[in-house]
Amino acid sequence: MIKKEDLIIMLTSDWLQQLPLPKITAITPVAGGDINQAYQLITVEGPVFLLVQPHTSAQFYHHEVAGLQALGQAVNVPDVLATGEIEGDAYLVLEFLETGHGSQYDLGQAVARVHRVTAPRFGFDTDNLVGKLPKHNQWQSDWTTFYLQQRLDPLVRRAQEQHLWTPQQQAAYDQVRQRIITENHGRFIQPALLHGDLWSGNYLFTQDGTPTLIDPDVLYGDREFDLAMTTIFGGFTSDFYRGYQDSYPLTPGYADRLPHYQLYYLLAHLNLFGETYGDAVDNVLARG
8 A cells, every 4th residue: 555655756757747737837635535646736727636546547437537427417527637547557637626615505406406317227337346345337227126236235245254244233134125125116216317425525615606526436326325325424404405305306205215225325334444333234224
């Protein structure tokens, strides 16, 4: 693993000169999570945002680029300026967005516009195979099949492999799994474009207050799945949900189904961070 203090050393002047950008005059590391190395580059034409994944092919960023392009049909996203591979390192250059303040109501309406973009089936053209929890997005005609077999079940298997899963949890999960099948039976679920990781760190407002989505993990699925993530870690006010509902009202029973979608995100965090999230998972399982 590359240490933080080695980041600038990795991006040598020779490496930087191979980027399809005008002359770079400054580079500053930016907090970019635990997956990418992130930088602000200052060029003679202005700032850009650079993501780098060392020792990885250019394919690494294909899903993110496809996701930004899909979301851009309905909401503001950073422009993709360039992507490729230099000396065995994948890179993605994005428009650098100066941030400001905006309306949660407008953000809710923006997310509703995203969810009104639809597809014939559930899934996506590209998989997200980066990070610690790879996701396969093979197309499915049935949402319940997709959600159980391509989202929940793989996380349960991984938790078992990491000894984070007990027989009691498995028995409770089996009941929840059947409950999901039952509650979705006969329910019309439109394959909606989803951000896929809609927590507060993945939206911003530009300087003029425009709601903007970043760092997507897109798929076409039940829009309630996207909204479930907004309810777990905060960062979305009542104005957000009012803006969403005013634009695209949710169907009856939404609140009852919500925990079964929260379960996915809590299972993901259980796998990533361990027993810290065990109680939260158990609380959802106990609700049945």
